[in-house]
Amino acid sequence: xxxxxxxxxxxxxxxxxxxxxxxxxxxxxxxxxxxxxxxxxxxxxxxxxxxxxxxxxxxxxxxxxxxxxxxxxxxxxxxxxxxxxxxxxxxxxxxxxxxxxxxxxxxxx
Numbered sequence: 001x002x003x004x005x006x007x008x009x010x011x012x013x014x015x016x017x018x019x020x021x022x023x024x025x026x027x028x029x030x031x032x033x034x035x036x037x038x039x040x041x042x043x044x045x046x047x048x049x050x051x052x053x054x055x056x057x058x059x060x061x062x063x064x065x066x067x068x069x070x071x072x073x074x075x076x077x078x079x080x081x082x083x084x085x086x087x088x089x090x091x092x093x094x095x096x097x098x099x100x101x102x103x104x105x106x107x108x109x
Contacts (some may be wrong), residue, residue: 031099042087044080051084
């Protein structure tokens, strides 16, 4: 049997590898699409601030309870918003990495 770069199989093996790579690429794209359309929600301050984002890390909604709005303590509200936004974005990033982990390709994500 002909050898190709030290591997058996010749051109037929290369075509099989190419088909597998194309299938993996399609599977990766499908997983990325599935995560990108999901919504992720996080809250801060016991639900005083709630943030929703997509898997593409786009903020879709921010809900702030009226009782947390204190003109004398704007910094606290800013901190709650930052915390909720960062947590929601972190959830989206984690979901994307988890979905890509199934492919076990070093350096992919």
